[in-house]
Amino acid sequence: MPSRTKCSSPLSSSSSDDSAQAKRTRVGKPKVRTGCITWIRRVKCDEEKPACSRCTSTGRKCDGYGPRPKRPSPSDDEDDRNLAGVRLVRKRRAINEEATTGAVSLTGAAPTAYPYTTLLRPLMADISGTRTERMYFHRFRDIGEEALGIRHMHSGLFWRQIVPQYCAEVPSVKHAYIAFAAAYMHFHVAAAQRPGVGAAPTEAERFVLEQYSIAMERMSHDCGTLPLRRRYGITMMCCVAFFCIEMLRGDLSQALVHLANGTRMMADLPEDVADILHNPAKWSQGLDTSHVRVAYMVRLLTRWEDSVGHLAADFEPRLTAQAYESRQHEQVAVRARSVEELQDVVDDFCQDVNAFTWMVRRHRSSSENMYWSDPVHRLHYWTLKQRGDNIGVLFSDHYVVHGICYHRSSREYLAMNVGLLRHRVSALTLDLLPFDAAEVLSPLAEAERIQELVAIAERIQAGEGDVVGGNVSHIDVGVVPTLHVAAKHCRDLVTRERLLSLIRQWPRKESLWDGPVMREMMMY
Known part of the structure; x- marks a missing residue:
């Protein structure tokens, strides 16, 4: 009778392998809790003190009989997650x-x-x-x-x-x-x-x-x-x-x-x-x-x-003057990719004009002609004038590329016009400080410039009326004081009254400067 070979199916083989694997990986359980810490790592402890001889005789280091570390559990993990914020706050x-x-x-x-x-x-x-x-x-x-x-x-x-x-x-x-x-x-x-x-x-x-x-x-x-x-x-x-x-x-x-x-x-x-x-x-x-x-x-x-x-001509702009000295000969960017970049360029220009105007006024009481006789001062004047012209081109280019798509109630439209208004007033301020009689603005040219300022301000006012909700304060401060400058130089009584009316009725908040105090100070 032929000998029978003991066979096993894949299923039974798998089961036996699984059983063996389970046996090999079974987690050891401590029988007592008086052994040394090393015993946790499956080295039988004979509980001798101060060091377990089972550890030292095999070349291991006995960790002693201090408190054992707590074993992690799922509930511990959940508690850790819940307390993570508290621990971070305590650490900080x-x-x-x-x-x-x-x-x-x-x-x-x-x-x-x-x-x-x-x-x-x-x-x-x-x-x-x-x-x-x-x-x-x-x-x-x-x-x-x-x-x-x-x-x-x-x-x-x-x-x-x-x-x-x-x-x-x-x-x-x-x-x-x-x-x-x-x-x-x-x-x-x-x-x-x-x-x-x-x-x-x-x-x-x-x-x-x-x-x-x-x-x-x-x-x-x-x-x-x-x-x-x-x-x-x-x-x-x-x-x-x-x-x-x-x-x-x-x-x-x-x-x-x-x-x-x-x-x-x-x-x-x-x-x-x-x-x-x-x-x-x-x-x-x-x-x-x-x-x-x-x-x-x-x-x-x-x-x-x-x-x-704009309110106190004799106030010394120390920080502004420092910034102007550091960028007297800077070139204006070729183009502005966003309204924010336009605003940055205008901010620098307005501050530099403010610093330069103050320096001219400071010398006016003593000897203005002596100030203008210095070729360095004349160079600074023409450099600022050129920067103003270049920024005007920037606005035109930006409007052609982007501005024509802005809705009049959008923040971009309002910010662009606020920047344009501030630029135009600073450029006008420069034109009112000529060192050459041939450069003095004619009454007609001055009136046209101020009429443009009124038109820009009215565009901003109309656009503001369409804004629904939201904080638009970051379009930025500057319209009310800027209109005050225009009104101060305006010779036409009708146009001046329009400017003062805009100041009184200005609809938006411009940081602290839109308060009744500001308007009262500018009215008198």
Whole structure:
């Protein structure tokens, strides 16, 4: 009888293999919990102390009898995910507590020991203070960017995160911006009548003055012996608030004192603070916002210098003059690919014209002819004139390529016309400063230029009326002061009245400058 060969089907073979595999990979279970830590790694423990002989005799190192690490489980993973945010916040807080000299100011310590010495902290839901103080702090957080922001990529970060952080940690800054919010809501939004000379202040005015005084008194105490960069941050934050408060109260002269103090400090930065501005790579690592804060502050004050220059001809534009010196011979771009690029070109041009005009006025009282006799000054004049002409070509080219497609209620259309208006007024300002009698504008040419300004402003006004919802403040400040310049030089009474009417009825918010105070100051 033939011998039978034992056969197995693929199924049975697979089953036996699976069984063997399962046996080989079975997880070992500890029988007791008194062995050494090494025993967990499947080396039988004889529980001798201080070291297990089963470990040492085989050349292993005994890990001792300390507490064993907890085995992970699915529920542990879920808990880890739920607590991830809390752990991150605690870690950031610990790092910030070790770097308090630079945690929330323009003034952080150099990022050598820690790369995130100026981390943005999670914003606190509230601040310490009375119910009224907390109410106005939250009001500031709601309206800060719209009220004071300028067109800048970091405007939201500055007003929604950085300034509230200062308020939460520095009492003088907190009271300064509470005072600003109260003044803004009372004088600007509610359009309350400002107290006359000698008149008793209202309850709202008393609250503004009280917070304002506390902020000024606390500044020296808050700065104390802090590092220089930290002191600069606190001082500049307060300076901005003080300037805005005085503007809202209608005291232009005192507002200009605060602005002059701020621009003087930023124009003459100490080496430690200047390093933040000139080395963005060093001061922008990770979540460090030091460079953002200094750069935004410079841009904000420069813009205010430009606007104030239309109201106070003797106000020295220190930051603007510094910027002009650095780009006196720059060439204008061949074309602008976007409205934003056009706005940047116009911003620089308007600021440079403001700086140059101030320099001419400064020498006018002594010897204007001597100023124009210098060939360098004549070269600067003609260079600016050429830049103005080139920017005019940029606008024409941009309109042909893009502008014809803009709807009149679109932000691009409005921004393009605001930029065009500001460019035309700055170009007119240059033409009114000729050093050669042959270059003086004729009354007819001047009237035509001003008529163009009126037409541009009316286009903007009509377009604004069609905008539905949304915050259009970043089209940018500048129309109301710009129209004031045109009205000041206009000789035709009918055209001048149209300009003044546009100023009175201007429909949109232009940062702080659209307030009744601004219009009142320009009317008289």
